[in-house]
Amino acid sequence: MKTLLYSILLFTATLFTAQTATPEQIISDLPELEITEGINLHMISPEPIQYVDLSTDRLTGDLPASNIARIKITDNATSDKDKKKQSISFFSGNPVGIITVVGQSFIAQYKAIYRSPNNLNTITNIHIQPEAMQPIEFDKMTFSNRELRQFALDIIQNKADKKPVRTENNLNLRMQLNNVYVMADYIFLDMTFKNTSNLSYDLEALKFSIEDKKIHKATNNQSIEMTPVFQLNPQKHFRQNLRNIYVFKKFTYPNSKVMMIRLIEEQLSGRTIEMKINYSDILKADTF
Structure with missing residues (x-):
């Protein structure tokens, strides 16, 4: 039963962290994700996703599976007409918006950065890593699917x-x-x-x-x-x-x-x- 005891201690530590987590998140400290038109970015969560927020209408997305968020640049968002209406043009390296993913026990936020379609190194999928997660305070009697x-x-x-x-x-x-x-x-x-x-x-x-x-x-x-x-x-x-x-x-x-x-x-x-x-x-x- 050593492994069971280890899991309990791990959960207790997670609960303690959730109750003492830093309440603020600064945009400049957010991890960056590269995104470009015509290429979907799939964000894979270790537990079912409860909520996704895209901070601007330059981004759109859906949930094709309970633990996958699919994000892309809005169709025609980079047209010349649209660029004139936007304060930030779509040039390589410019921010497109903030992506927020909320799981059962965490919140993760990323800064989406535009990359030219000519950039062959554009990311197409990522696994949300523990270092990007901020624990959410939750009922002590509620466990996530991961737990x-x-x-x-x-x-x-x-x-x-x-x-x-x-x-x-x-x-x-x-x-x-x-x-x-x-x-x-x-x-x-x-x-x-x-x-x-x-x-x-x-x-x-x-x-x-x-x-x-x-x-x-x-x-x-x-x-x-x-x-x-x-x-x-x-x-x-x-x-x-x-x-x-x-x-x-x-x-x-x-x-x-x-x-x-x-x-x-x-x-x-x-x-x-x-x-x-x-x-x-x-x-x-x-x-x-």
């Missing part, structure tokens, strides 16, 4: 060699809940799926829900679907084994209900396996 991923990686690096909390077997499939972990307001389910048949398994869905433990004929079953806020591995196909970590915000349910997990195969005659988890299993969760 959840690190916690999940720390869990999966430990071999699932202890007795599983729960196991289910059906149609040459085995579903097991290796362990349950709790970190602040988050619950981590460490799960393994095993296929002992010669047919590989194409996963259509893994569904989580809270359902009545006993279903009476005269009543309808009340089912509440639950969606993980994060999962480590998006893999949909496995031949023998698949181990994954599913993360939920803290939840509770009475003893009259169970958490139901259903593994469903893609094909019409697909193999399905179900597992019921009692609330007592959640209450016995390990802490980091």
